[in-house]
Structures are given as C-alpha cells and as structure tokens.
Amino acid sequence: MNALLEPITAWYDAHARDLPWRRPGTSPWSVMVSEFMLQQTPVNRVLPVHEAWLERWPSPADLAAEPSGEAVRAWGRLGYPRRALRLHASAVAITEQFGGEVPDTYDDLRTLPGVGDYTAAAIASFAFGRAHPVLDTNVRRVLGRTLGGVEFPAPGVTRAERDLAASLVPEVDPEVWAVAVMELGALVCTASGPRCDGCPVFDECAWQRLGKPPYDGPARKTQAYAGTDRMCRGRLLAVLRDAPGSVPRSRLDAAWAEPVQRERALASLLDDGLVVQEGQRFRLP
Numbered sequence: 001m002n003a004l005l006e007p008i009t010a011w012y013d014a015h016a017r018d019l020p021w022r023r024p025g026t027s028p029w030s031v032m033v034s035e036f037m038l039q040q041t042p043v044n045r046v047l048p049v050h051e052a053w054l055e056r057w058p059s060p061a062d063l064a065a066e067p068s069g070e071a072v073r074a075w076g077r078l079g080y081p082r083r084a085l086r087l088h089a090s091a092v093a094i095t096e097q098f099g100g101e102v103p104d105t106y107d108d109l110r111t112l113p114g115v116g117d118y119t120a121a122a123i124a125s126f127a128f129g130r131a132h133p134v135l136d137t138n139v140r141r142v143l144g145r146t147l148g149g150v151e152f153p154a155p156g157v158t159r160a161e162r163d164l165a166a167s168l169v170p171e172v173d174p175e176v177w178a179v180a181v182m183e184l185g186a187l188v189c190t191a192s193g194p195r196c197d198g199c200p201v202f203d204e205c206a207w208q209r210l211g212k213p214p215y216d217g218p219a220r221k222t223q224a225y226a227g228t229d230r231m232c233r234g235r236l237l238a239v240l241r242d243a244p245g246s247v248p249r250s251r252l253d254a255a256w257a258e259p260v261q262r263e264r265a266l267a268s269l270l271d272d273g274l275v276v277q278e279g280q281r282f283r284l285p
Helices: 005-015 028-037 043-056 060-064 068-075 082-097 117-128 137-146 159-168 174-187 229-241 249-255 259-271
Strands: 276-278 281-283
Touching: 005 174, 028 043, 028 082, 028 117, 043 068, 060 082, 068 082, 068 229, 117 174, 137 159, 137 174, 229 249, 229 259, 249 259, 249 281
Parallel strands: none
Antiparallel strands: 276 281
16 A cells, blocks of 8 residues: 555645646657656756747657757757757657657657666656656655655665555556656755655655654765866857857867867767767767
8 A cells, every 4th residue: 555645646736837748638749858858957947948849849750850960959058968869869760660659658668769767667657647667866765765764765776666666656547646756856855955844745754753864875976067078068069059050170169268178078079979070160960
C-alpha cells in the first residue's frame, strides 16, 4: 500500500503549475520536446523556447525536414545544445521508423537517439499513461527523504531505489502519481530550503522524524559556468546562431580572447557535430 499516493496526488490537484506539456490533449511530441529541454534546465527558461519550437515544428516530421543546424539555432541559450541535435535525430527516426508518430512504449522510445531510461519512462508515462517509475532528481529526493530518511539520494540511481519506485507506481492513473511527486520535489521538497510546513506528507516523512540529518554521502556536483569551456562553447555557438551562413575564423576569435581555451572549445564543437568547418569558415550543421 502506497501511503504517499493519496496525499501527494491531492496536493498536486490543488497546486500543480499550468504547463503546456501537461494540459489535456497536448501531443506526445510536445511532451517529448519538453523532456529534452527540461534536462538540467529550469522551467521558466524552457517555456518560451518550447512554445516557439512547437509553433515552428508542430510534429516530428516538420523538424526532420529541416537541417539539424536549424534545431541548434532554435535551441538558443537553453544550454547543452547536443540535446538539440539528438532531438532532431529522434525526429528523423520517428519519421522514418514510426510513421511520424512518437512511439508509445518504453522499449520503442529507448531506440531513439538521445532517449535514455529516464526520458523513455517520462514520455511513456506523461504522454501515454504507461506505468513506469519516473526517477528524475526531484522524485529521487522526495522518495529519499520520505521513505529513506536521507537528505539527498546517492549520486546514481541504485537498483534498490528503482525497485522501490516501481513498487509505488499505481495501476490507475500512474502518470498522475509520477508528475505529482516530481512537482512536490520542484516546489516544496526542494534541494535547498525545503518548505516542510507545506508538505502533504510531512507526518509520513522519515527524514523529518529522524531530525533531518544532513547529507553525509559523496560530495555533490556543482554546476560551474563562468569562465568554463561550456561558457566558451556557448559564446562561439552564439556567433554562429546569429549568422545566416558561415563565418570566418576571425569572428570566432573575437568572441573569446583566450586562444588555447577557444581552440579547445571549438574542437569539441566540431567533434560533437554542432559546428561544421569549411576551410577557414564555420557554420551550423
């Protein structure tokens, strides 16, 4: 018996954010695009890009018909632009192998480029109502605190954690449970400053019953950006996104002053297929 099910889903019914990919009747493609965009990116940054993306490419076939560089251009400043290439490659695969329709099973979704365990489970659950444990960072934190009594889960998903999450998935409306736990982690049971006084399962939470012991596991990764190769890559890509065609190397040189880091970042963009070199000129793919 899942004692968390009723209070968390009731809380979600009253407090859920109105997000376009959650609305009744939204397309599986909208859900899929949102899942790619939301990886390591907050909702407020995703919303305008998701809206523009669906207006331009309302179906996988629409995206597949354009060069992958257009996906990179439209990705804008969401970060981790390889996701744009993978989403474009998935759109091509969906068009060629699944008749232009996002596949509705976990196994078929896993065959798509860039679709791992979490993304396949999330799309299958949220778009098609399939019963899968959806283990993103927010869900793992909620379950770790309420059932495991720990402030933060292990760095990687464990077999025991996955089995526990699977045992909690209800037979009826499993997608509501999945998104409700995710929303609770995003809005209430946050990584820093959890609002325990507003938690619908406060009395069921093992972490608070134990006195909220601090995390004592391996050091948690932090996301540095300023001055990093990621920032340099972003500056170089911004030059190419804003250009209608190819640009000379001098334009890239002007975007980042430090030559060693600039060349390293440019080489990585070329290796990732995000940039194409033609002599001494560069463009999006």
